Amino acid sequence: MSDSESVPPAGSGKSAVPTAGAREIASGYAFTGPALDLGALLWDGRCRPDAPVRVPLSVLNRHGLVAGATGTGKTKTLQLLAEQLSERGVPVFLADMKGDLSGIARPGRDDDRVRGRAGEVGQEWSPAGFPAEFLALGGIGHGIPVRATITSFGPVLLAKVLRLNQTQEQSLGLIFHYADTKGLELIDLKDLRAVVAFLTSDEGRAELKDIGGLSGATAGVILRSLTAFEAQGAAEFFGEPEFDTADLLRTAPDGRGTVSVLELPAVQDKPLLFSTFLMWLLADLFHDLPEIGDTGRPKLVFFFDEAHLLFQDASRAFLEAITRTVRLIRSKGVGVFFVTQTPKDVPGDVLGQLGNRVQHALRAYTPDDHKALRATVQTFPRSAYDLEELLTGLGTGEAVVTVLGETGAPTPVAATRLRAPRSLMGPVDTAELDGAVRGSPLYGRYAQAVDRESAYERLGADRPREPAAAPGRGAAREDEPSLVEQVVNSGVFKSLARSVGTQLGREITRSLFGTARRRR
Structure with missing residues (x-):
């Protein structure tokens, strides 16, 4: 029996020509x-x-x-x-x-x-x-x-986590593109929600018109996915x-x-x-x-x-x-x-x-x-x-x-x-x-988290809401401003929306995965 012939498997206990094969x-x-x-x-x-x-x-x-x-x-x-x-x-x-x-x-x-x-x-x-x-x-x-920051994590990886389909992933890419060109840093999940809210408003919708736009239905899916994601405790990972x-x-x-x-x-x-x-x-x-x-x-x-x-x-x-x-x-x-x-x-x-x-x-x-x-x-x-x-x-x-x-x-x-x-x-x-x-x-x-000014704050979305009515004095106002309304009505954002081409408007370079290239 030559070395090229069938050899029993290790552990089989059968006789073979182990010396030559092992060598x-x-x-x-x-x-x-x-x-x-x-x-x-x-x-x-x-x-x-x-x-x-x-x-x-x-x-x-x-x-x-x-x-x-x-x-x-x-x-x-x-x-x-x-x-x-x-x-x-x-x-x-x-x-x-x-x-x-x-x-x-x-x-x-x-x-x-x-x-x-x-x-x-x-x-x-x-x-x-x-x-x-x-x-x-x-x-x-x-x-x-x-x-990791949302900006650094990028749209491709985030779309995978949120289980978005191809169309929704492309729309998320447009949202990141817009935030990059406007100099709006997406540090955590509330920053991303604030930008999505603006881009689906009457005033913000035109911002993406020339590059495909963002449909309300797709934005709704992204926002719901972000909410479910945050409910699972994911907010701790971004920042x-x-x-x-x-x-x-x-x-x-x-x-x-x-x-x-x-x-x-x-x-x-x-x-x-x-x-x-x-x-x-x-x-x-x-x-x-x-x-x-x-x-x-x-x-x-x-x-x-x-x-x-x-x-x-x-x-x-x-x-x-x-x-x-x-x-x-x-x-x-x-x-x-x-x-x-x-x-x-x-x-x-x-x-x-x-x-x-x-x-x-x-x-x-x-x-x-x-x-x-x-x-x-x-x-x-x-x-x-x-x-x-x-x-x-x-x-x-x-x-x-x-x-x-x-x-x-x-x-x-x-x-x-x-x-x-x-x-x-x-x-x-x-x-x-x-x-x-x-x-x-x-x-x-790294132990202590830091929450510095980013897109959420710069869009004015952190403006305090009017408090709800105290017990016995009626329900909260039905016209209390929503997150979308807070963003849209923010004078800060209206100014930023006109800032294309400024120093803040320089786009971030992104890698194969859409992750942001950071300066060390």
Whole structure:
């Protein structure tokens, strides 16, 4: 039986020609430059510590995918990769969905299970904690508040969050265009509502006439969507001080890369919001960072958890923008790893750019599961394994791996038993987490929200309303001015409406996602 003939899957216990086959796969991972250690080869039911499976540091800006069913070890894989990147001076961003990754700041526990795994894969394990910053969207939860202004967030991402259709998304773009040219800063949701209210009034309707106008029906949908969005607590996410994504690129005094952990358990019921907010972070990095081409190591590696949420119900324009961003951000030294259950959760144009793959076990209990399994197998290069059988038989902490080698060619598919993380595999307690947040040098910069003058105030929409009648003295006046009337009747806005061409009227430059290019 030659090496080119069918070989039983790892873990099958069947006899094969493991020595030659294992050597062939292992040779594909024998890199000469710096590399991250993933684990050891599984072959013919045995773990081969003499055949390490690795990924070159230099190719981690070529992006990747970590996939697998719930409970198969994806979170530990993220932790393992983040630790080694930090050790090599590379900053890391992690989205922590369940709160399990906060333990990366503390040394792990030396127990029988960890020692057993280390012995199996030939790992010299020792406990270690890593420099970490803990962030939280809008300060909801335990972390330094991460906020963005509406202006910076932009119309394309906001339309995705509000679930607008293509026509409504285009109208939202016109609203942003108008606010940009008038110098009206959209800091939070009330600023955007004030501008929409004016543009649907008798006086404001003419402002957009020459570029398509804004229908009352579309404006009504946008306003209702904003109201529902705010009712879900989204107002906390928009405002100032806006988070500077350059703070994700820091290193610790000892040269290790900082691991920025975005704590998301408190907003798990807002999946569309946090997935879109992660895309804002990536888009902001994209248009702020300079081109550096391929280097010996990435400037940042960004792990995008629950990636399927980003692509659900996305418009074609949105998907195209994601594809371009992922393709082009590589040359700026940023690697993006999408984390999800199966490769089919990621559109083909994006999946084709993910050169490094760690695929944990899949389940095949239903016809849909079998279909997803077959689709996953088709995304891998030809291999010596029966991948359908292998992927349903992998244990926790095992995965099928293929990465880009130092020459850019894919490595052989390798069933791998993964190493154990060196930091704590689990969350730290709340008191310790809060202490780390308050002790961060970023805390003083971002903790306190600021509400400065912006579109809402400049349009006069904050003018106090006439108070309602006191009990026993009749109902409130029926002609009490609405938000629209307050905006329309504002002399401030009437003046601003004539200010096209002034210094305030300079339009903001926007990126692929419509996010605003800010001056650092």
